[in-house]
Amino acid sequence: MTQDLSQAIFVAGHRGMVGSAIVRCLKALGHQNLLTASREELDLLDQNAVRRYFLANRIDQVYLAAARVGGIHANNTYPADFIYENLMVEANIIQASHAAGVQKLLFLGSSCIYPKHAEQPMKEEALLTGPLEPTNEPYAIAKIAGIKLCESYNRQHGRDYRSVMPTNLYGQNDNFHPENSHVIPAMMRRFHEAKLANLSEVVVWGSGKPMREFLHVDDMAAASVHVMELEDMVYRKNTQPMLSHVNVGTGVDCTIRELAETMKRVVGFEGELVFDANKPDGAPRKLMDVSRLESLGWKATISLDNGLQRTYQWFLQNYGLLRG
Template identity: 70%
Template sequence: MHTPRDQTVFVAGHQGMVGSAIVRHLKALGYQNIVTTSRDELDLSNQQAVQDFFASTPVNHVYLAAAKVGGIHANSTYPAEFIYKNLTIESNIIHSAHRTGVQKLLFLGSSCIYPKMAEQPMREDALLTGILEPTNEPYAIAKIAGIKLCESYNRQYGRDYRSVMPTNLYGPNDNFHPENSHVIPALLRRFHVAKERGDAKVTAWGTGTPMREFLHVDDMAAASVFVMNLDNPTYQKHTQPMLSHINVGTGVDCTIRELTETVAKVVGFEGNIEWDPSKPDGAPRKLMDVSRLRNLGWSYAIELEDGLHNAYQWFLNNQDHFRG
C-alpha cells in the first residue's frame, strides 16, 4: 500500500465529525499539505464557488466528508433539505475535482443506502436490490447518487474515485442537538441531563429491539485513509473499478436496548429506562458485511463501551456549546 504523505489533500467537511477525524488521522500519519476551508470561506453548495476553488487550489487527493446529516427526526422533518443539499454538495465537488484533473477522491456514503429488508449482514452487492427505509430515503438516494457519480467518472474518464459506506458513526465533534442528532449523541445528552437534574427515569424511543452496529469515528478515519491508499489495478475506460464501493464497520451489532443501557452506565445514570413504542424504530437490523475490507487488511480497533466513554468525555469538555 502506497502512502504518499507529500501529496496535497483536500478534506471537504473538515469541521464535521468525520472530516475532523480524517484531518487528525492524516496529521498523525505525517501529512503536511492538508487543505481545509470553512463554510464562510467556501459554500460547497455553490457550483461556481466550488469550481473556482478547485481551479485555484491544486490538490492530489480529495476526501468528500461534507454532508447534511441527522437522525430519524431530522430526516423525517427536513427531507427536501437532505436530498437537495447532499446532491448539490457531492455533484459540485466530484465534477469540479474531475474538471481540474484530480485523479483520486474518496466519497463517504452511509449504510442507509441498502434496502430496508436487505439480507443481513449487508453486502456491497445488496445496493439497489430493494426498497429503502422510508424515514431516511431522501438522504439515502443522495448517497446512492454519490456512489454512482464516482463510478460514472471512473468508467467514462478513468478516474480513481472510491466510495466507503460507513455504519453508524459516533465520537468527538458529533451533533448533540436534542432533536436532530443520531442515537448515540442523543442518548448521551439525554442521560447526562437526567443525571444532572436527578431524574428518576429516562424515556427512550421505540421498542429497543432493532439491531444496530456502531463505529467510532477515529476508526472510520483510519479506514478512509487506508482505502484511499490501497493499490488498485490500472483503470481502463468504460470498466468498473474494483474499489469503487466498500463497507466500513465492525461487523458486530447490538440491540438499541443494550446500547441504551450501556450509555446509561457510561454516563452514570442510575434511574429507570422506559420505552415509548409510539416512536419509530427504523429498520429492524442494519449490520454491515465488512469481510471485503477485512480481507484487504483493515479492521476496527475501538470497542463500543470504550468509544462511548471517549464520546462522553468530549461532550463534557464541550458541553457549553450544547446548552439550551
C-alpha cells in the first residue's frame, strides 16, 4: 500500500463518528492536505452548492462518510428522511466528484444492504438476492443505490470509485441519543444512567436472541484507508466489475444478550437485565463474510471488550455534551 501524503483529500461527514475517525487515521499517517466542510459551510443536500465546492477545490480523493444514520426506532419513525437525505448526499457528491475530475472515491455503505434472511455469514454476492429487513429498508435501498452509483461511474466513465460495507459500528463521536441511536450507544447510555440513578434493573429492547457483529470505528477507518490506497490491479483482482463492494467487519458475532452482559460489566451496573420481547428484534442475525477484505490484506484488531471500554471512557469524558 503506497500513499501520496500531498494529495488533497475531502472527507464528507467529518463530524460524524466514521468521518472523524477517518480524519484521525489520515492525520496519524501524515496526511496534511485534508479538506472538510461543516453543514453550515456546505449543505450536501444542495446539488449546486456541492458542485461549486468541488469545482473550487482541487480534490484528489473523496471519502464519502456523510449519511443520516440511526437505530431501529429512528428508521421506523423517519423513513422518508432516511431514504431522501442519503440518496441526495451520495448522488450529489459522486456526480460532483466525477464532474470535477476526481478519480478516486470511497463510498461507505452498511451491512443492512443484504437480504433479511441472507445466508450467514453474508457474502458480497448476497446483494439483491432477497427481501430486505423492513425496519430499515429505505436506508438500505439508499445505500444500495450508492454502490450502484459507484459501479456505474466506473463502467461508464472509467472512474475508480470503491465501496466498503461496514458491519455495526461503535466508538467515540457516536450518537448516544436515548431513542434515535444504534444498539451499543443506546445501551451504554441506558446502563450508565441506571447506574447513576441506582436502579434495580435495565430494560433491553427485544428478546436478546438476535446475533450481531460489532466493529470499532477506529478499525473501520483503518480498513477504509487500506481499501482506498490499494493498487488498482490488486483491488480489481479481488473484486469484480459488477460486484465492487467489500465487506468490513470482524467476522465474529454475539447475541444481544451477550452484548448486554458485557456492557453491564464495562459500565459497572449492578442491577438486573430485563428483555422486552414486545420491542422489535430486527434481523435474526447479521454476520459479515470478511474473507475478501482479508485477501486484500486487512483484519480487525480491536476486540469488542476493549472497544467498549475505550468507548465508555470517551462517553464519560463527553457525557455532559451529549444530545438528548
